[in-house]
Amino acid sequence: MNRQKALLHPAAKPILFMACLLPFAWLLYSALTNQLGANPAEALIRATGDWTLRFICIVLLVTPLRTISNTPALARFRRMLGLFVYFYVVIHLLSYSGFDMGFDVGDVVKDIIKRPFILVGFLAFLLLTPLAATSFNGAIKALGAKRWQLLHKLVYAIAGLGLLHFFWMRSGKNDFAEVFVYAAIIAVLLGWRVQQYLSKKRLLANKIGREQLLN
Numbered sequence: 037m038n039r040q041k042a043l044l045h046p047a048a049k050p051i052l053f054m055a056c057l058l059p060f061a062w063l064l065y066s067a068l069t070n071q072l073g074a075n076p077a078e079a080l081i082r083a084t085g086d087w088t089l090r091f092i093c094i095v096l097l098v099t100p101l102r103t104i105s106n107t108p109a110l111a112r113f114r115r116m117l118g119l120f121v122y123f124y125v126v127i128h129l130l131s132y133s134g135f136d137m138g139f140d141v142g143d144v145v146k147d148i149i150k151r152p153f154i155l156v157g158f159l160a161f162l163l164l165t166p167l168a169a170t171s172f173n174g175a176i177k178a179l180g181a182k183r184w185q186l187l188h189k190l191v192y193a194i195a196g197l198g199l200l201h202f203f204w205m206r207s208g209k210n211d212f213a214e215v216f217v218y219a220a221i222i223a224v225l226l227g228w229r230v231q232q233y234l235s236k237k238r239l240l241a242n243k244i245g246r247e248q249l250l251n
């Protein structure tokens with residue numbers, strides 16, 4: 037079976053769905069069997085933060101991979117992957133609100149205002165919410181494809197805020213190695229988009245120039 041056919045197989049989406057749930061299942065299993073280490077709450081908050089950032093990178097990877105490998109079928113997984121970003125950030129937020137703040141909304145609000153790195157994370161969460169809410173077909177129709185696409189460009193701002201949140205958190209410990217790995221991945225993916233945009237613009241300008249010469 038070729039690549040394109042395999043990706044279009046009815047089982048492909050359920051398989052990916054299960055794969056995306058694996059980190060959650062592993063965390064749940066580790067929590068229930070006391071394998072999260074000396075500080076389980078911190079381990080849970082950090083692991084779900086890591087998985088949110090990883091899923092952001094995976095979502096940003098879909099289009100370059102689809103274009104470079106000439107595999108249009110990859111596009112059908114983007115929405116599910118995007119919703120998994122939201123799934124992991126909601127668990128991240130709930131773990132923080134529950135384990136660190138005892139689900140006291142007043143304390144959460146005070147902490148978000150007091151600690152800038154949490155404020156930045158929360159801002160990323162707020163920006164992710166309209167993307168998750170408009171991920172179904174009805175919303176695409178209601179918004180119109182152009183406006184929907186424009187809205188979903190927010191994913192780059194979200195990636196930047198997620199990185200800043202991570203950087204700020206790690207700056208207290210002067211430990212930036214992992215932050216730089218994610219920053220490099222996101223910079224390459226963003227760079228690819230910019231390069232694609234510029235070459236499309238150049239092609240269009242050349243086409244217009246040629247047409248003007250002919251007229």
Ligand code: HEM
Nearest residue numbers: 081082085086088089125129132154157158160161198202
């Ligand atoms: C797109 C949104 C977000 C991303 C990508 C993200 C990502 C991360 C990452 C990568 C970490 C560090 C994990 C590690 O050290 O291995 C982290 C930690 C943390 N995040 Fe987020 N986060 C986001 C949103 C939020 C939100 C909405 C909140 C709460 C309002 C939040 C609160 C925290 C806290 C409390 C920590 C742990 C700090 C510590 O252990 O000292 N994050 N986040």
